[in-house]
Amino acid sequence: MDTESRNGWRYAAELAGVMVVYVAVLYARRPLLAAGIGEPWRAIVLLAPALPIWGVFWVIIRHYRRLDEYLKQELLQIVAVCAGIAACVTSSYPFLKDAFDLPSMSIEYAWNVMAVCWLAATIFVQLRTRRLPAC
Amino acid sequence: MLNRLKELRAQQGWTQADLAARLDVSRQTVIAIEGGRYDPSLPLAFAIARVFGLKIEEIFTDKA
Numbered sequence: 001m002d003t004e005s006r007n008g009w010r011y012a013a014e015l016a017g018v019m020v021v022y023v024a025v026l027y028a029r030r031p032l033l034a035a036g037i038g039e040p041w042r043a044i045v046l047l048a049p050a051l052p053i054w055g056v057f058w059v060i061i062r063h064y065r066r067l068d069e070y071l072k073q074e075l076l077q078i079v080a081v082c083a084g085i086a087a088c089v090t091s092s093y094p095f096l097k098d099a100f101d102l103p104s105m106s107i108e109y110a111w112n113v114m115a116v117c118w119l120a121a122t123i124f125v126q127l128r129t130r131r132l133p134a135c
Numbered sequence: 136m137l138n139r140l141k142e143l144r145a146q147q148g149w150t151q152a153d154l155a156a157r158l159d160v161s162r163q164t165v166i167a168i169e170g171g172r173y174d175p176s177l178p179l180a181f182a183i184a185r186v187f188g189l190k191i192e193e194i195f196t197d198k199a
Contacts, residue, residue, distance in 0.1 A: 002152065004161040070164035070173050129172060 011063040018059055022052035053111075074125060081121035086114055138195045141169045143187050157186050 029045045037045065064075055090113065096102055144154050144165075151169070155162045160179065167173035168183075175183065184191045 002156065002162075003159065004155070004163070068160040068164050069176050069179060070167050071161055073173075129167065 007063070007066045010066070011059070014059040014062065015056065018052050018055040021055065022049060025049050025052060074129060077125045078118070078121045081124055082114070082117045085120055086117040089113060089117065136174045136195050137171065137198055138168060140165070140183065140194065143189075143194065144169075147187075154186070158182050 025048045029048055032045050033042070064072060067075060093102075093105065097104065140154075144151070149157075151162050151165045155165045158165070158179065159182075164173070164175075168175055180191050180195060184194055187194065
């Protein structure tokens with residue numbers, strides 16, 4: 001297996017590992033909270049799912065450091081486009097909400113918005129660099 | 136910047152994956168340089184020149 005494939009598998013494995021921890025923490029805290037644990041443990045258990053989210057950031061940084069210069073540049077372009085799309089979407093939503101009487105959205109949707117923006121940015125950048133065939 | 140990477144690689148009978156392995160970069164990087172879509176950094180340009188036993192200016196030239 002070449003370095004590129006090895007790095008890809010390592011990234012996928014680390015990301016999957018962090019997501020498994022995230023889901024496990026979400027499920028594991030339910031019985032603990034239902035049992036009515038006292039402070040400060042209740043606050044710690046409530047905060048616990050945030051740790052794997054920081055883990056996702058750590059996995060992406062590790063992946064970035066393993067990339068060569070061209071792929072680093074491409075990933076930075078994806079992050080920049082993703083940030084731009086996410087900023088436009090979140091800034092436009094209040095006006096869309098007023099215009100079409102849409103519901104208010106909680107900050108908990110930030111993860112979903114970022115994921116969709118990341119996907120859109122990846123497709124956009126890879127179409128521009130001709131890694132994906134243009135439609 | 137123009138380059139002769141594809142021609143030089145063909146002369147050696149190397150695949151893009153072979154060249155990528157010799158340069159310790161991804162095949163995507165070799166494809167992007169050959170396609171003229173990416174200009175390598177100076178360290179990578181030196182590495183390319185070393186792999187082919189040539190000077191940088193014998194591989195890369197200005198478009199003008």
